[in-house]
Amino acid sequence: MLKSGTNMVYEYPENSKAIRLKQHEAALAAAKEDDKLSPETGKPISKSNMIKFGVAFLVFGVLWMVGINAIAAFIIPLRLKELVSNPAAVLSINGIVSSICSLVANFVFGNLSDRTRSKFGGRTPWLIVGSIVGGVFMFLTGIAPNATLIVIYYGLAMVGLNIMIAPFVAILSDRIPKNIRGTMSACYGAGSTIGGPLGTLLASQLVNNVTLSSILAGLFMLASGIVVVLIIPREPSADYLPKPKGDWKDLLVSFRPPKFKENHDFYKAFAGRLCMLMAYQMIVAYQLYIVTDYVGLKTGPAAQVISIMSIITMVVSLIGPAISGPLSDITGRRKLPVLIASILFALGIAFPWFFPSAMGMYAYAAIAGLGYGVYSSVDQALNVDVLHNSPSAGKDLGFLNLATTIGQMLGPVVTASIVTATGGYALAFTVSIVAAVLGSVFVMGIKGVK
Template identity: 50%
Template sequence: MSDVTSIAAPKTLSKADTVRFCAAFLIFNLCWMLGLQIVAAVLLPQRLADIAPDSKDAIFGVLNSATALASLVSNLVVGNLSDRTRSIFGRRSPWIASGGVIAGISLFLIGILPDGATIGVSYCVAMVGLNMMIAPIVASLADRIPDNMRGTMSAFISAGTLVGSSLGQIVGALFITTQVPGFILAGIVMGISGLAAVIVWPRERSSKDMPEVKGSLKDLLASFRPPTHGARDFWLAFVGRSLLLFSYYMILNYQLYILQDYIGQTTEESAATISTMSLVLMVVSLISALAAGPISDKIGRRKIPVVIASLLLAIGYALPWLLQSPLGMILFSAIGGFGYGMYGSVDQALNVDVLPNEEEAGKDLGILNIATTLGQMVGPIVTSAIVVATGSYGLVFPTAIVLVALACVFIMMIKKVK
C-alpha cells in the first residue's frame, strides 16, 4: 500500500494484498452490476411497458438521458472531491461506502414509485450513488495498484461486471411478472457492494496526514477543468471507449424490446431467451476477461485485445440483424460477449496508462469513467431515437457495427500505449 504522504502507486504488492484486491474488485463490480441490471435490463423496461405501453420507448430514452447527465456530473465531481478528501478512512473508502447506501435505497424505490417522473428522479439519485462508488474505486487503480498489475486487476473488474450483468438479467427475468421483490433484491445487492469493497480490500490508510488541498472556491472550480497538456492519448481513449460502449449498450439494454418487438416473442418467451443469453454471456465473457487481462500484462500490450474484441463485437452485432431470431440474439451474447469481455479486461488498465497526470487520477479517471456512463446511458438513447424515427430496430445493428469500428480506430491512434 502507498504511503499516506504520497499518492504514487506502490511498486509491488504482497501476495495477500494482491488476493484481497482481486477479490474486492471482483465482488464490488459483480454486486453493483447485478443490482443495476436486475432493474435496467429487465424490470424497469417491463415496468414502463406495463404503465405506459404506447410510449415506453420514448420514456425509456428520456430516463436514460436524465441519468446520463446525473452520472456525468457526479462521476467528475466525486472523482475530484475524493482526491481532496482527508479522513482517517482514507480518500476513497468514505465515498464508496456511502454511495452504496444511497444507490441501494433509490434503486429499490424505482419499483414502488407510481409514474415516470418520480421513477426518473429516483433513477438519477441511484446513478449519483453508483458513481460515488465507481469513481473512487477506479481511482484506486492509480494510487494503490502497481502499473504492472493493472491489467490483471482490470480483468477482475471486467469479470465482476460481466458476471454481474449476466446474473442480473437472469434474476431480473425471474421477477418479470412479480416485480417488487426483484426491486428489493436489487436495492439490497447494490447497497452492500460498496461496503463489501472497503471491507474486503486491504484497509486504506488514513489520508489525514496528507497535505491539504487549499484554495478559494475559484480554485476548486478550476480544478474540474479537463486535462489539456499532453492529453492527446487521454482524449483518444475517451472517444474510443465511448463509441465502443455506445455500440454495446445500444443492443444490451434493449434486448427485452428487441426480443419482443423485433423478433416477436411473448413476455414469457423473451424472459426465457434472456436467461439463456445471460448464461452464455456469463461463461464466455468470464473466460475472455480473466484470460486477456493477465496476458496483456505479460506481453505489455493493450491494443491487440482491443482489435480482436472490436472484430468479435461487430460479428456479434451482425448476427441478430441477419437472422432476426432468438438464435441470433444468443449468438450475439456468445460472440459479442467474448469480445466485450476481452475489451473489458484491458479497459481500465489502458485508461490508467494514458493519464496525463497521476496526481489528479481521481478527477481524470472520473472523466474517463464518464465514457462508461455515456455508453450505458446514451447507447440506449441512440436506439430509442432510431426506433422512434423509423418504427423498427433494423438500423440499430448496422449503426452499432459502425460505432465499434470507429472506436477501434481511435484506440489504435493512441501512441503512449502499445
C-alpha cells in the same frame, strides 16, 4: 536530535505527517521507475494483498452490476410497458436523465475523493456513502408507481453508483503496480460482465414479483461498497497529504479536464470508450424490446430467451477476462485486446440483424458477450496507463468515465430515434457495429501505451 560527526540527523515522530508525505512521494517516484512497485508503498505488493485486491475488484463488479441490470435491463422496460403507451421513448428519456446524473456525479466525486483528507483514506468514505445512496434509490426505482418517479429515482441511484465507481477505479492508479493492472482490470471487468447477466437472470426469473426483485437489486447495490471495504487491504490515512485550498475558485479550477494539446492519448481513450459504450447500450438497453418487437416473441417466451442469453453471457464473460487481462500484463500490451474485442462485438451484433430469431440472439449473447468481456478486462488498465500515476487520478478517471455515461446516454437515444424514424431496429444494428469499429480505431491511435 542526534549528532553523527559533524552531521546533524533529526529524529521525527514515527507518525509525522512530513515523513509520511516524503515516503508517499518517494513511493510514487519509485513506481514510475519500476512497473512492479506499488505507488502506495514503493515496494512490491505482497501475494496476499494482490489476492485481496483481485477479489475486491471482482466482487465490486458483480454486486453493483447485479443490482443495476436487474432494474435497468428488465424491470424498468417491463414496468414502462405497463405504465405508458410509448415505453421506448420514456426509456430513452430515462437514459438521458440517468446519464447526466452519472456524468456529473462521476466527475464531481472523483475530484472530491482526490481532495479528501480523511483518516480513513480518500476513497473509502465515498464507497460507503455511494453504496447507501445507490441501494436505497435502486430499490425505490423498482417499486415506483409511475414513469416520472422511475426516471427520478433511477437518476438518483446512478448518482449513488458513481459516488462509488469514481473513487474505486482510482484505486488502480493509487495502489496497484502497473505490471498487474491488466489483471486487476480483468477482475473488475469479469465481475461486471458476470454481474450484468446475473442481474437480468434474477429479474427475469422473478418476473411476477417485481417488489422482491427490487429489494434484492437494492441490497446488491448496498452491499457493493460495504463488502469491498471489508475485503480490500485497508486504505491508509490521507490526513498527511497537503490540504487543498479552501476557496471556491481553487475548487472550480480543480474540475478542469486535462489540456488537449498535451494529452492527445487521453482524449483518444475517451473517444474510444464513448464509441464502444454507445455501441453496447444501443443493443443492451433495448434487448427486451428487440426480442419482443424485432424477433416477434411475447413477453413470457421473451423472458425465457433473455434468461438463456444471460447464462450464455455469464459463461463467456468468464473466458474473456481470464485470458486477456493476465495476457495483457505479460505482454505489456493494452491496445490489441481492445481491437479483438471490437471485432468480436461487431460480429456478434450482426447475428440478430441477419437472423432475427432466438438463435440469433443467443449467438449475439455469446460472441458480443465475449467481445465485451475482453474489452472490459483491459479498458480500465489502458485508461490508468494513459494517466501515468496522476495525483488527480480520481478527477481524470472521472472525466474519462464521462465517456461511459455519455455513451450510455447516446446509445438508447440513437436507437429510439432510429426506431421512431424507420419503424424497426435494422439500422440500429448497423450503427452499433460502426460505432464499435470506430472505437477501436481511436484506441489504436494511442501512442503512449502499447
